[in-house]
Amino acid sequence: MTSAPESHVTTSDSVVSVKDVQKHYGALHVLKDINLNVTKGEVVVVLGPSGSGKSTLCRAINRLETIDSGEIRVGGDLLPEEGKALATLRAEVGMVFQSFNLFANKTILENVTLGPLKVRGMKKSEADALALKLLARVGVENQKDKLPSQLSGGQQQRVAIARALAMQPKVMLFDEPTSALDPEMINEVLDTMVGLAKEGMTMIVVTHEMGFARKAADRFVFMADGQIVEEATPEEFFTNAKSERAKDFLSKLITN
């Protein structure tokens, strides 16, 4: 373990704090004593081989998965187990998955206004105005009356980002957001994410897009076998990875 001791400390500008988290799937120990602190405006890229627990960690932060022990806080508040308090807190975490998960029978505009209307209790006129602003920000406002199936994958993923932003989240979580996209659509999504990072959004991003990671990340968190093995700046990680697992991971990135 080479994770920095300061990552265990919860400071007042901590947006996400994960402390001593353990999780098993049956006999499989998928999260082994995870400690991670993400401060306001920070962009943390989570790297690691397939099966290392990256998605499980994201899902635990959003309470889509339970944990066995430990503590997860978002905006200083402990995540509640269930009920309305959970719906409200979950809305503080914007999640963008590999598959876009848009509602197929709702228009693009409706997909974005649904959360603000149902969870935030916003008036329709307000929700529409917010959605149009966000769709413009991700560059798909002219698609607002279409159904998701009428959009390209890259456009759908940008709508998914707008939908998450519509909840005015404290943190955005991206779990391999471009890995289901055709190559020519990857950059339009990454550019949207770089824009968010520049505007100061707090972000946790699981990605294999090293160009993006290098450009946007303040910090890399490298996971292997359910553990955070290493934390470093992008530069440190690429030039001076300490663990064998990280060196092995990097050598595969370069040769593939």
Ligand SMILES: Nc1ncnc2c1ncn2[C@@H]1O[C@H](COP(=O)(O)OP(=O)(O)O)[C@@H](O)[C@H]1O
């Ligand atoms: N719902 C589940 N039930 C049982 N095992 C699971 C489940 N989800 C993930 N796993 C296992 O947990 C480990 C971590 O998975 P995951 O978090 O998806 O890794 P990553 O996102 O880094 O590829 C893997 O061994 C995976 O097979």
Ligand SMILES: [Mg+2]
């Ligand atoms: Mg995954």
